[in-house]
Amino acid sequence: MFYREAGQFKTSYKADQAIFTITQDRFFIGLFLIVAFVVVPFFINDYWANAILIHFLVYALAALGLNILTGYCGQVSLGTGGFMAVGAYASYKLVTSFPEMNFIVAILLSGGITALVGVVFGLPSLRIKGFYLAVATLAAQFFLVWLFNKVGWFFNYSPTGMIVSPPREIFGFLVTGPEASPVVRYLFCLSFVTVFALAAKNIVRGRVGRSWMAIRDMDIAAELIGIRPLEAKLTAFAVSSFYIGVAGALYFNVWLGTAEPTEAFDINQSFFVLFIVIIGGLGSIMGSFMGAAFMVLIPITLKTIMVDGMGFAVGAAKHAEVMLLGTLIIFFLIVEPHGLARLWQILKEKLRKWPFPY
Amino acid sequence: MLFLLETVISGLMAGVMYSLVALGFVLIFKASGIFNFAQGVFALFAGLALYDFIATDGWFYELFGFVLPVWLGIIATMGVMVIVAWLVEFLVLRHLVNQEPIILFMSTIGLAYFLEGLGDVLFGSDVKPLDIGLPQGAWDYLLDTHNLYIEKLEIVAAGVAAVMVIVLAIFFQKTRIGRALRAVADDHQAALSVGISLRTIWVIVWSVSGFVALVAGVMWGSKSGIQFSLSLIALKALPVLILGGFTSVPGAIIGGLIIGVGEKVAEVYAGPFVGGAIENWFAYMLALGFLLIRPQGLFGEKIIERV
Numbered sequence: 198m199f200y201r202e203a204g205q206f207k208t209s210y211k212a213d214q215a216i217f218t219i220t221q222d223r224f225f226i227g228l229f230l231i232v233a234f235v236v237v238p239f240f241i242n243d244y245w246a247n248a249i250l251i252h253f254l255v256y257a258l259a260a261l262g263l264n265i266l267t268g269y270c271g272q273v274s275l276g277t278g279g280f281m282a283v284g285a286y287a288s289y290k291l292v293t294s295f296p297e298m299n300f301i302v303a304i305l306l307s308g309g310i311t312a313l314v315g316v317v318f319g320l321p322s323l324r325i326k327g328f329y330l331a332v333a334t335l336a337a338q339f340f341l342v343w344l345f346n347k348v349g350w351f352f353n354y355s356p357t358g359m360i361v362s363p364p365r366e367i368f369g370f371l372v373t374g375p376e377a378s379p380v381v382r383y384l385f386c387l388s389f390v391t392v393f394a395l396a397a398k399n400i401v402r403g404r405v406g407r408s409w410m411a412i413r414d415m416d417i418a419a420e421l422i423g424i425r426p427l428e429a430k431l432t433a434f435a436v437s438s439f440y441i442g443v444a445g446a447l448y449f450n451v452w453l454g455t456a457e458p459t460e461a462f463d464i465n466q467s468f469f470v471l472f473i474v475i476i477g478g479l480g481s482i483m484g485s486f487m488g489a490a491f492m493v494l495i496p497i498t499l500k501t502i503m504v505d506g507m508g509f510a511v512g513a514a515k516h517a518e519v520m521l522l523g524t525l526i527i528f529f530l531i532v533e534p535h536g537l538a539r540l541w542q543i544l545k546e547k548l549r550k551w552p553f554p555y
Numbered sequence: 556m557l558f559l560l561e562t563v564i565s566g567l568m569a570g571v572m573y574s575l576v577a578l579g580f581v582l583i584f585k586a587s588g589i590f591n592f593a594q595g596v597f598a599l600f601a602g603l604a605l606y607d608f609i610a611t612d613g614w615f616y617e618l619f620g621f622v623l624p625v626w627l628g629i630i631a632t633m634g635v636m637v638i639v640a641w642l643v644e645f646l647v648l649r650h651l652v653n654q655e656p657i658i659l660f661m662s663t664i665g666l667a668y669f670l671e672g673l674g675d676v677l678f679g680s681d682v683k684p685l686d687i688g689l690p691q692g693a694w695d696y697l698l699d700t701h702n703l704y705i706e707k708l709e710i711v712a713a714g715v716a717a718v719m720v721i722v723l724a725i726f727f728q729k730t731r732i733g734r735a736l737r738a739v740a741d742d743h744q745a746a747l748s749v750g751i752s753l754r755t756i757w758v759i760v761w762s763v764s765g766f767v768a769l770v771a772g773v774m775w776g777s778k779s780g781i782q783f784s785l786s787l788i789a790l791k792a793l794p795v796l797i798l799g800g801f802t803s804v805p806g807a808i809i810g811g812l813i814i815g816v817g818e819k820v821a822e823v824y825a826g827p828f829v830g831g832a833i834e835n836w837f838a839y840m841l842a843l844g845f846l847l848i849r850p851q852g853l854f855g856e857k858i859i860e861r862v
Binding site: 530 | 590646647650651654655656657658660661662664665666667668669670671672673675676680790793794796797801829832833835836839840842843846847850851852860861
């Protein structure tokens with residue numbers, strides 16, 4: 198009923214190849230974007246922006262990146278935290294070395310630098326696969342964090358080893374630094390995420406994306422039908438690292454403001470993003486967003502219920518939260534291994550047939 | 556020269572410790588194809604449980620007013636690990652049959668989170684010195700005659716690891732259950748069809764790896780106290796595994812020794828030039844470099860893939 202496609206005829210190739218071919222999809226996405234861009238900024242305050250919305254957007258972007266690599270190309274990576282660190286430090290060096298540079302350009306460039314680093318660490322994927330590769334990407338994680346900790350050049354020899362994002366403006370609005378307003382920072386992240394999500398959607402349904410999926414599904418067969426594994430895997434690593442690098446740059450500049458590698462980019466970041474991808478759904482753009490929303494909201498909800506509602510001590514609540522998070526992850530994997538995106542798909546099926554289920 | 560020897564020996568000893576953890580991984584991977592990330596947390600959990608059975612400030616003492624002797628405590632902890640193994644099979648694994656390896660891997664990360672939180676809630680998160688009467692300090696004889704500094708505890712750990720490998724080898728090669736385990740490792744379907752219960756096997760193998768975790772927990776706990784960081788040695792065991800090959804028990808031992816020595820030698824001789832603390836990633840780089848030459852690891856099976 199709600200998702201009936203009957204009567205929606207496409208009369209041109211252009212219409213047939215649109216991103217959202219179903220009117221209802223277009224309507225919902227449009228509505229969602231209008232709410233996100235126009236309505237939300239009126240109601241936003243510091244808490245909402247920092248604790249939930251920007252948090253969500255940054256991780257959604259990182260999850261998009263990892264989903265491209267793991268979900269679409271089948272290369273499990275545990276180096277996300279390290280690549281986010283590359284993005285953050287690259288943007289820091291660019292912003293401090295070239296104060297005149299447009300901030301958007303700086304962020305995109307730091308994404309590009311991360312892409313290069315990602316390709317270097319993606320090279321072993323040509324020889325090794327599966328868990329061997331996952332462990333190999335851990336090398337990237339630990340090496341990069343160590344590098345940013347040890348080499349003074351990266352943090353401009355600051356005595357604490359921390360990097361602090363200097364205030365930068367976009368179109369006269371302050372985006373970074375403690376003075377920046379939550380609305381501007383939120384809209385800045387949101388614009389990035391929107392553009393990147395649409396780009397990702399387009400990449401994965403094009404030639405490159407289909408070659409990734411062929412590699413993921415059966416790499417030898419893909420090779421036999423003429424897909425170059427070298428090209429497919431390395432582009433996946435490059436695009437994925439680009440996204441993760443931009444996410445890292447936003448994470449550091451817009452959200453945290455200050456960062457220090459061992460805390461902000463440790464192995465738990467990698468796991469966190471991997472959880473988002475798995476819970477959201479491997480190989481789904483929508484799933485990256487749903488997973489990020491889930492993983493960002495769950496700890497906040499649990500904390501609200503346990504500390505404010507039931508009066509737990511903060512320490513005990515933290516442990517209970519870790520336990521519950523573990524339980525939820527297992528529960529989710531058992532109930533729906535294809536993630537939240539699959540639930541959304543099922544819901545759409547139901548809506549299509551509503552009110553007459555078979 | 557003496558210094559190099561000392562470095563190598565201490566590397567070997569550290570490697571033995573890594574091997575102890577890596578063994579648990581190999582056992583589970585062999586028998587079920589699951590990459591058990593929770594192995595390090597298992598070691599932490601076993602150590603915590605043992606501590607609570609035998610120390611006067613644990614809840615066992617509070618509950619009953621006495622503590623168990625060490626040997627009884629170890630048996631009781633073993634019981635706890637068997638229960639954990641059974642619960643893992645009952646609550647998690649049987650629902651995840653036929654899922655992709657990555658899903659199974661993620662579920663063990665969930666398991667690791669859960670056990671970590673549970674361990675903190677039950678036993679508290681402070682560092683606990685575990686003393687079960689293992690010898691401590693340097694070996695005086697070597698120190699006096701050859702000026703070599705070797706900790707007695709590490710010698711004991713090496714001995715225990717050797718015994719454990721022998722016992723495991725006999726268990727795998729000679730016993731009925733061991734043969735069943737190998738059958739399951741080779742082919743789940745075929746094993747099922749000749750009447751081997753997959754579930755029993757899983758409980759057994761998770762119990763055995765719980766036992767290995769207990770040994771690892773005891774050794775690490777005696778060395779540096781039982782603390783949260785114990786769960787992170789799982790990360791150290793990973794390069795050991797990929798170096799040795801995921802499915803090989805001797806691989807875990809040899810891999811551990813290579814990583815241990817390589818790490819120590821690199822830290823001592825190359826570390827000062829690049830700012831130190833390269834122990835964190837050197838093992839991974841070593842393993843990565845090795846994989847580029849031999850993708851299946853030292854003793855791993857070469858997988859022949861067909862379309």
